[in-house]
Ligand code: NA
């Protein structure tokens with residue numbers, strides 16, 4: 006692998022980790038914001054308007070920005086009861102196919118998310134609440150998260166193919182001996 | 183084409199993707215896209231991002247990551263261990279005592295949240311590692327939590343019953359009350375099975391020559407000592423619980439305040455003040471909640487297809503068209519619900535099916551409140567049946583090293599117990615109808 | 624011509640009068656087009672969530688909806704005029720919009736943004752609460768309120784209420800879980816969502832109501848453009864036919880909600896003219912003022928609406 010390729014890989018993995026940290030902080034922030042709301046409402050007896058809406062945006066952030074990190078950590082659950090019947094080789098090939106399909110889905114969602122974001126950007130859309138948050142902020146979370154997840158899938162596909170090639174090489178060497 | 187044929191093809195596509203080993207979230211999403219490309223007009227596909235976004239845009243869902251966070255703090259400090267040490271010292275004489283304690287904890291928690299995954303996540307995060315440490319088999323430990331967690335939608339409050347009540351014009355207050363006795367009944371059925379399963383497991387292990395953790399004997403002083411140690415946590419939990427019961431806070435608020443107080447307690451008592459420790463807990467929380475939330479998000483795509491193509495509705499109408507005994511219809515409705523439960527989360531099933539099932543059921547002379555409870559029991563089973571069983575994946579997320587097959591095996595007896603509960607409810611409908619009938623108005 | 628099926632989505636329950644209107648509209652158009660157009664009605668937000676219906680219509684993914692216009696106000700700020708405190712005093716005043724400049728203006732804005740109004744619906748709304756009754760604006764102090772509409776929210780917030788936004792279909796759950804202490808929504812929704820199960824006090828719209836919402840039956844302009852001129856004509860005719868049904872339903876709903884809430888032993892208050900005037904004064908100083916400041920054509924729309 007060339008130096009520049011390594012560099013790109015490191016950058017993608019770095020971004021994925023950063024995305025995971027942002028997601029984690031979003032959960033912490035949502036916790037603190039809701040605690041603040043409870044304090045303001047019951048202790049200070051003052052009106053609250055922005056906390057619920059912001060907390061929900063943080064939930065959306067935690068969901069979609071957490072996805073690439075979750076994939077990197079193998080946290081996304083799958084049904085393996087059928088797959089494990091097959092031989093290791095078939096399993097590897099199947100993994101290439103399914104990773105590719107997942108990649109397609111993530112790319113599709115990235116694309117549609119970008120379109121949704123662009124519409125909000127061009128139309129100057131805001132949330133229909135008192136807070137009137139410009140929707141370009143929450144709408145950016147789907148394309149961002151899904152684009153990073155797509156990149157993670159590309160890395161994963163490259164890894165599987167590389168592993169397969171190394172395996173084949175080893176087998177060929179053994180045959181040549 | 184007939185919606186039923188389309189339904190068969192959509193189901194086959196979904197099964198193919200789900201069993202291919204793809205992550206559930208992406209399998210649901212990708213198979214939905216394929217089904218959309220084949221059967222729906224282009225405009226529907228343009229709504230994919232909006233559908234997924236609106237699916238997650240819900241304050242009620244916030245309680246899921248927050249309750250996971252709360253449980254994770256307790257689980258990753260010594261607090262969780264101490265809490266279960268306490269359970270153990272008090273209950274060790276009863277066979278399966280700790281397991282029954284977990285079911286009890288789930289039942290208490292179910293009375294505070296309307297959602298089953300939140301219930302499984304909150305109790306399981308602490309409960310599963312502790313049960314395994316005490317020699318419970320992996321299957322039983324996870325089965326207890328997957329099943330106990332389902333009580334979240336049976337014991338009031340319940341998200342699914344609210345959706346059912348709105349869709350069918352049934353009193354939600356009465357539906358809630360109706361769930362109490364069946365909820366206790368099911369908790370009892372679960373608790374009765376645990377000592378049997380545990381004894382069988384331990385015997386099997388003994389005959390296989392596996393050494394079991396030594397049976398300790400505890401004095402009253404030891405019992406009280408550990409109780410004093412966990413007292414601050416009991417106070418926090420009691421605060422959270424009472425804040426919900428008195429209406430002082432919503433489930434999401436209680437989750438946030440609970441997580442915050444437990445965090446403070448852990449910092450004070452267990453010296454967890456390094457930012458790195460807190461970040462570690464948060465990253466584990468993210469890991470587990472993102473998976474659940476992504477499944478919820480993409481399941482809205484799949485639900486949109488079933489509604490849009492009128493698949494479930496047509497299926498239900500076909501069942502009614504047959505002229506057979508009303509209990510045969512009831513059996514078939516339940517089989518339909520069970521099949522639907524394999525693929526869809528409870529709220530989606532109710533949204534799609536109850537407007538069609540309700541007129542059939544009342545037309546045949548069944549009580550709508552009773553049916554609401556029966557349906558909820560059925561949907562509870564759906565939470566632990568593959569391929570889409572949220573509780574299975576939550577537990578899998580809490581204990582990633584246990585194979586899904588083992589979790590499933592441990593859960594099967596509990597699914598059967600839910601069927602037994604449904605059967606008892608059919609034999610004695612007053613278990614659901616008596617309490618609501620006592621209500622005025 | 625080949626038969627074509629159109630989808631109507633709305634957030635209301637199957638028993639709601641607004642569902643009946645959508646079903647009736649479908650039946651009549653189906654009959655008059657000799658089955659060229661058929662309709663499938665999806666109640667209870669089963670097809671799209673309430674707020675997502677506008678996006679779906681704009682993209683052509685949804686054909687028709689009984690749609691509270693203000694739900695799209697984040698995208699079309701002018702539409703907030705259809706949910707403005709004290710801008711409409713009774714159902715007839717709302718129904719009159721159709722032929723007035725304000726109504727034509729709103730219809731034009733909607734058409735530019737992807738939906739065409741077929742039948743105007745104006746539903747009055749009440750104020751339900753727990754713990755204390757809300758008779759005058761300052762009574763909302765300290766309550767967790769769902770108001771529907773940014774400018775109702777603004778009005779209540781200036782009076783010391785905590786605000787949470789949600790679709791009317793989500794109120795029951797919010798009251799149940801104590802997310803809310805009080806809510807404003809349409810009279811029909813108070814009954815069809817069974818909110819009396821969660822409330823103690825009710826300020827009924829029977830005589831006077833500060834709360835009216837325009838929630839017409841609308842069709843996606845994409846769908847509209849794809850219809851034959853004959854089909855368009857039939858839809859417009861049926862729309863006019865059903866105006867009376869729409870008006871009578873809304874008037875009946877205001878009476879019905881009083882009856883039902885009294886029957887359920889909720890403490891019901893009928894707003895007086897003097898009380899209405901107090902609300903109107905507060906509305907002008909808060910909601911109207913802010914609308915005029917925030918929305919470029921806001922002042923103009925307010926003037927047209929009060930003309
Ligand atoms: Na519950």
Ligand code: NA
Nearest residue numbers: 523524564570
């Ligand atoms: Na299932």
